[in-house]
Amino acid sequence: KNEVEQSPQNLTAQEGEFITINCSYSVGISALHWLQQHPGGGIVSLFMLSSGKKKHGRLIATINIQEKHSSLHITASHPRDSAVYICAFVSDQGAQKLVFGQGTRLTINP
Amino acid sequence: NAGVMQNPRHLVRRRGQEARLRCSPMKGHSHVYWYRQLPEEGLKFMVYLQKENIIDESGMPKERFSAEFPKEGPSILRIQQVVRGDSAAYFCASSRDRDWQPQHFGDGTRLSIL
Numbered sequence: 001k002n003e004v005e006q007s008p009q010n011l012t013a014q015e016g017e018f019i020t021i022n023c024s025y026s027v028g029i030s031a032l033h034w035l036q037q038h039p040g041g042g043i044v045s046l047f048m049l050s051s052g053k054k055k056h057g058r059l060i061a062t063i064n065i066q067e068k069h070s071s072l073h074i075t076a077s078h079p080r081d082s083a084v085y086i087c088a089f090v091s092d093q094g095a096q097k098l099v100f101g102q103g104t105r106l107t108i109n110p
Numbered sequence: 111n112a113g114v115m116q117n118p119r120h121l122v123r124r125r126g127q128e129a130r131l132r133c134s135p136m137k138g139h140s141h142v143y144w145y146r147q148l149p150e151e152g153l154k155f156m157v158y159l160q161k162e163n164i165i166d167e168s169g170m171p172k173e174r175f176s177a178e179f180p181k182e183g184p185s186i187l188r189i190q191q192v193v194r195g196d197s198a199a200y201f202c203a204s205s206r207d208r209d210w211q212p213q214h215f216g217d218g219t220r221l222s223i224l
Contacts, residue, residue: 042216086153097169098155
């Protein structure tokens with residue numbers, strides 16, 4: 001079993017829809033990251049969370065440490081939001097390295 | 111991504127050749143991480159370095175792969191005697207210090223083995 005699972009693997013929606021991507025992990029963590037990867041492109045760090053909720057523009061990330069679960073929400077989705085969204089965590093065992101989920105491929109149709 | 115510079119963006123090598131991938135961290139960052147993304151797979155940690163030190167190489171293949179981060183100059187990921195299975199995107203990230211700082215990623219090097 002992977003230490004981090006994302007759902008759904010693929011998501012297609014219409015412009016304007018509210019999007020939720022989920023991430024569950026099975027180990028203790030010190031931080032969780034949400035990353036965005038465009039096709040053929042680099043990786044952009046969207047959020048780093050250790051508790052609670054963060055908001056940046058139309059993006060919202062939440063984390064529940066007790067339930068080992070995080071969500072990424074996109075409000076008023078737009079075709080330019082189409083990308084792969086990846087959650088990744090840093091273990092609380094001292095290893096300073098990211099462990100990645102498989103990613104969620106999001107496609108927003110106009 | 112402008113801060114972390116990786117080059118080349120694309121690298122083509124024939125089987126048996128050597129590949130050298132370079133990563134210049136963001137200004138003021140002394141911690142460098144290399145990750146590999148195989149085709150249709152997720153990202154996997156390879157190695158974590160500080161200046162002149164390898165801190166964690168638990169994700170590095172035991173043979174043919176090596177990494178360094180010298181006192182001066184970029185971090186280098188070196189793959190000797192490349193094979194088709196080495197074809198992947200290799201990403202570098204950097205952070206200011208150890209304590210789970212946000213990691214800033216480069217645009218990656220796409221390595222293709224003919």
